[in-house]
Amino acid sequence: MRIRIYISVSVILILIQKSTSEAVSRPSPPVNLSIQCDNYGVEVRWEYPDLSQDVHFLVEVGESVNPNERKYDTTRNLSLNISSMLFNSAYNVYFVSVTAVRGGKSSDPCVSDDSFSFNKLATSKLKCYLDFPEVELSPNDGKLHIQFVNPLHLYRNTPALRNLTDDLKYTVETEEGWTESTCEMKTKRCEVSIGFSELKEVYCVNLTGQIGDRQLNLRRGSCFEGDIRFYPPFTVYLYPVLGVVLSLLFTTGIIMLLVKKCYSEIKKKSMAAFPNFLVFKPTQTHLCEPLKLNPEAVASELHIEPKEQTTLIEMCGDEEASSGDEDVGGRDLDNASPYGDNDLDEADAGDTSSGYDCPHELRLEMSPGDMVKAYGL
Structure with a gap:
C-alpha cells in the first residue's frame, strides 16, 4: 500500500515539474492589441513586455465569409499593415490575432476584441470609413460651385476599394436642405452647383457619401465667404460698344465721301450753267505787289x-532904258527877268511921289x- 502511495506522489511531482518547466520556457503573449483603418489601409498594433527576448510575432487574419481560411504574416516589429491580406472588403468582416514565438515555442494568442469591416451594414464593432476629399468652393452664375477629387481615383489602391464597380453617391447639406449627386468612376473631379434663396455673407456646406456599402466620413465646415452673384465680364459690354462705335465711324465715313462726291458734281453743273463772262479768271497776284523804294545814297x-x-x-x-537901247541885241540873258514884264515895276515907275x-x-x-x-x- 505504501508503495502505491509513493508511486502516485512521484508521478504527481514529475507532472508538476514538467508543466512548470514548460510554462517557464514559453514566451509571454502580446498585449493591448488594436486595429487602425484609414484611407490607405489597415494597420495592427500591439505591445510586448520584454523586447530583450529573441522573439518574433505571428499575425493571423480571419474573415467571416470563409472562417476556416486564414492568412498569416510574421514581423519583429510591434505593428503590421495587413491591407494585402484583406479580400472581399466590400462585405467581409475581419478579426486579427497576434502570437509571440521564441525558440520554436509560441505564446498564447492575443485576439482583438473588435472585428472590423469596410461595409457600413456589417455587424462588426469597428467600421472603417474613408475620409471625404478636400472640397473647393467658388461662385458660379449666382450659385455656390463645389468640386473635389473623386475618391475612386484618390483611394484606388486602398483595400476598401479593391475590385470595385460602384459609382460615388454623395450628399451636399446646407442650412436650406440637402442635395444628392452622383459621380461616375471615370470622372476624375466631381462637381456640383448649389443655389440659395437669399444672399449671405458666408456659405457653408457639409458633404458625405458612399461607394456601394462603403461609407465616407462626413466633411464638415466647408465654407465660402464672399459674393456669389453673377457679374458678366467687362468684355460682354466692351465688344458691343466697340461694334457700335466702329459702325458709326464707318457710316460717317461713307456719308462724308458721298457728300463730297455730290458737292463736286453740283459744283461742276453750276459752273456750266453760268455764262462765260461771269467766270473770273484768277488775278495775277504779282501785279499787286507794293512798290519798294530804294533809298538814294546821301552824304551823312x-x-x-x-x-x-x-x-x-x-x-x-x-x-x-538907255542901256537897253544901246545893247538890245547884246544884253546878257542872265540879267533878264524870268517872269517877263513886271506890272509892279510899272506902277512904281509912274508913282514918283515917294521920292524913290x-x-x-x-x-x-x-x-x-x-x-x-x-x-x-
Whole structure:
C-alpha cells in the first residue's frame, strides 16, 4: 500500500515539474492589441513586455465569409499593415490575432476584441470609413460651385476599394436642405452647383457619401465667404460698344465721301450753267505787289559853301532904258527877268511921289550844285 502511495506522489511531482518547466520556457503573449483603418489601409498594433527576448510575432487574419481560411504574416516589429491580406472588403468582416514565438515555442494568442469591416451594414464593432476629399468652393452664375477629387481615383489602391464597380453617391447639406449627386468612376473631379434663396455673407456646406456599402466620413465646415452673384465680364459690354462705335465711324465715313462726291458734281453743273463772262479768271497776284523804294545814297554830313556873293544892284529907269537901247541885241540873258514884264515895276515907275523912282532888283546867283546841297534835293 505504501508503495502505491509513493508511486502516485512521484508521478504527481514529475507532472508538476514538467508543466512548470514548460510554462517557464514559453514566451509571454502580446498585449493591448488594436486595429487602425484609414484611407490607405489597415494597420495592427500591439505591445510586448520584454523586447530583450529573441522573439518574433505571428499575425493571423480571419474573415467571416470563409472562417476556416486564414492568412498569416510574421514581423519583429510591434505593428503590421495587413491591407494585402484583406479580400472581399466590400462585405467581409475581419478579426486579427497576434502570437509571440521564441525558440520554436509560441505564446498564447492575443485576439482583438473588435472585428472590423469596410461595409457600413456589417455587424462588426469597428467600421472603417474613408475620409471625404478636400472640397473647393467658388461662385458660379449666382450659385455656390463645389468640386473635389473623386475618391475612386484618390483611394484606388486602398483595400476598401479593391475590385470595385460602384459609382460615388454623395450628399451636399446646407442650412436650406440637402442635395444628392452622383459621380461616375471615370470622372476624375466631381462637381456640383448649389443655389440659395437669399444672399449671405458666408456659405457653408457639409458633404458625405458612399461607394456601394462603403461609407465616407462626413466633411464638415466647408465654407465660402464672399459674393456669389453673377457679374458678366467687362468684355460682354466692351465688344458691343466697340461694334457700335466702329459702325458709326464707318457710316460717317461713307456719308462724308458721298457728300463730297455730290458737292463736286453740283459744283461742276453750276459752273456750266453760268455764262462765260461771269467766270473770273484768277488775278495775277504779282501785279499787286507794293512798290519798294530804294533809298538814294546821301552824304551823312551836309556843308553849304557859297561860291558867289549875293549882289544888290540898283538900276534907274533911264539908265536901263538907255542901256537897253544901246545893247538890245547884246544884253546878257542872265540879267533878264524870268517872269517877263513886271506890272509892279510899272506902277512904281509912274508913282514918283515917294521920292524913290528907281526899282530894286534882288538877284541871287547860285550854282545848281549849291542848290542841291542847300535844299537836299
